[in-house]
Amino acid sequence: MSNDQSTTNYRWVGKRTPRPDGVDKVTGRARYGDDMSVPGMLHCKILRSPHAHARIVSIDLSKAKALKGVKAVLTCAEIPDHPLSEPPYAPIINDMHDISRNVMAREKVLYDGHAVAAVAATSERIARAALKLIDVEYEVLPHVLDPLEAAQPGAPILNEDQFTFGDETEPKVPSNLFRSITGKRGDLEAGFAEADLIIEREFISEPVHQGYIEPLACIATTSEDGCVELWTTTQGHFVIRALCAKLLNMELAKIRVTASEIGGGFGGKNTIYGEPVAIRLSQMTGRPVRMVMTRTEVFRASGPTVGSRSKIKMGAKKDGTITAAEVDTWYQAGAFKGAPVGRAVETYFSSYKIANVRATCYDVCVNRPKVAAYRAPGAPMAAFAAEGAINELADRLGIDPIDFRLKNAVGEGDESLMGSKYGQIGLVEVLEKVKSHPHYAAPLGPNQGRGFALGYWMHGGGLSSVSAHLLDDGTVTVATGNPDIGGSRSSMRVMAAEELGIDIELIKPIVADTGSMGYSHLTAGSRTTFATGWAVVNAVREIIDKLRALAAKKWGISVDDVIWESGQAVPKKAGQDRIKPLSLKELAGMATKMGGAIAGHSEINAGGVGAAFSAQLVDVEVDPETGFVTPTRYTVVQDVGRAISPDYVEGQMQGGAVQGIGWALNEAYIYDAEGRLQNTGFLDYRMPVASDVPMIDTVLVEVPNPNHPYGVRGVGEPCLVPAPAAVANAVENAIGRTMSWLPLSPPKILQAIEELKLAAE
């Protein structure tokens, strides 16, 4: 499928190569967030609100402070306050006013699990005992969990200083609705008038947690001169440094953050929770402070993704042309603004050429934990509504769902609703691959159904820094500033080896701390192999240029007459064939004697990201007695641009699909009438286990991103986007009616089956 001629010539790119961090991870040697200890460290525990919404009347710390072994106790008084940020608002809002309050509640608690106070003690047991001695007096307030209700006038108000932004009339009363974002084009009325079939549906999805297996953990060490060392599990230690410095009014250079190995993130480890608390407690005590969340705390107090309510209307002609589409979606931001509404609008209908279209998404505060990113933030819920409606249109018009999409597919030059312009994309190739896949025509058994959905995602680029060093013996270190969650060191090594023309085993990739590198943005947005990989290529090309210059000096010829080929410097002019090429190893040995050590650096702001599409086909079997759904076959077809390390590209696609199965069938936050979270462990928050799922077949379509030296697009997010919609569609197909409320748990399915029976009688 690739149209890049050089594909077949690669020595390392696209091959299944061993993973540089693998051995440490199969032997238990790799050190994750909580695998570190520092002599003399104290243990921090956090007191959390038992109420969904309450005013803090008073906090009495005296008894806790008096407990033997307790070294410090803090409340919001020890965390600096910040004013509300002003418009214009960035697409991703990091408002220090909110972050300060999320880290430690100030005037009110806004969700069950909201941090209220923290203790540092000589043991975890003493810290836990001290929490019980803190007296907090609350005035309990009415709460609201649903985003539609919360946006209504008269709903309990969470943040009394929040007024809806962008209202034409200056709002006089505070609102839980922070803002809405709309993308539109064309004339909806005319578009619907043209349609032969119009459908209107409502879709609901519940918040789901990223579910990373490693809880949040960090250790802060401060010294008397004001410097801080922070060890933490994060998707971006430079971002953690920036947020901590801003929140705590510190200078950036005085905080040095080292990223531990990270036990999963999926967007959930993009921001700060316990880090500033550990830093403050360390400053107060002069001792290192360790903060590790329990699983219950992770569920109650770290951000899940948004839950959603969507009202959608779509119209199409008999021939399958979509004439108009319109949607309103309410997203739960949790306790503070910042639901991914822009990304939702970006995603809505973006795989389709529709002349008349509008999508509006509302960012609404509710008494739930502040949402965090989760793999293609904002997109899977939008795809659930849009793809659900499109599947119904195709079905009712009697058109094959893939033909229906091919008829309306976007192409090069088209734009998303937020104005992302598509370059060379692989949408048609992806759809055609699904259509010709044996899965598409395979027979289904009784009580089985087949679902299909398509997902779109625009990846991230941005800031990345890399330092590559050639060592005396011809080995190379490649340092990046991006935590490696799923094998990115492997891809960095592969690209560096390909450029240098040497064996991958000669290259050691590492993740360097914030004191050693230029700024590098998060390992998120499927950006690392794209943006940081690009910086790796630049950095090793700088090394190659220096080696060519060295060879030129040695040979007494112009550097322009030296080329780099298969790991050696070669004179390029005819008549110079008596000059013997110099290998990288030979040059490396000469370097320090002939001028100095050789390194290459790159600090970039990568643009030119490529859009990607993932199409998924899934079969399920529904047990008519219990309503239990078992996925029996699953195929993911995705345009990956170029698979640098195909093993890990497939792994991303498989993992994304299975997360989508959990989202569609099981996972949800369950609250009691008082707004207290009921399922705070893996037993009741049921993520898929090995026996719940089948093998996940993957088809890698490679339409290279022409802007990237190796054609990389990114891969981790698009594969989750269509998954819940595809599974829901399979259930619909199995039971014979539409389903619009995730998760499709057995009680909901049984009820649907009952209703169908009643209707038939």
Place this chain on the structure above:
Amino acid sequence: MAKNFVTTTINGDEVEFASYPGQSLLDVLRSELHMTGTKNGCGSGDCGACTVVLNGRPVNACLVLGVELDGAEIETIEGMATGTKLHPLQQKFLDHAALQCGICTPGILTMAKAFLEKNPDPTESEVRYGLAGNLCRCTGYDKIVRAVLDAAADMRADG
């Protein structure tokens, strides 16, 4: 709180530790013995990241009390390789890319080893049920199941 002295065998070595009542084996391994290869994903018996083999049976170390272990034989991930030679399961996990973040890997390897000792020639479905107590959020299990089946085949061939 008074601690009790406990003598055990861990990965073949005699190990003594002091444990207070209520302290889990997981906490003993990680906090007292600094053997952090065994992971803590939940502390409530729901994720399998803390799987160790206790007297020949796989258990969740977070559900076992340290003070009960006098005379016990414990195997952890740190004892899985022989010297510097990886166990076939460890090697197959690398060959099949059966890990992404790797936090679940020590628990899954330990469980898989115990499982294959009971059932050296499992079907795909038996492997899936055998590992159903071990959560992995990254991989979708596909490559894990393949790695275990492949390791089983090799281990059978090697007797």
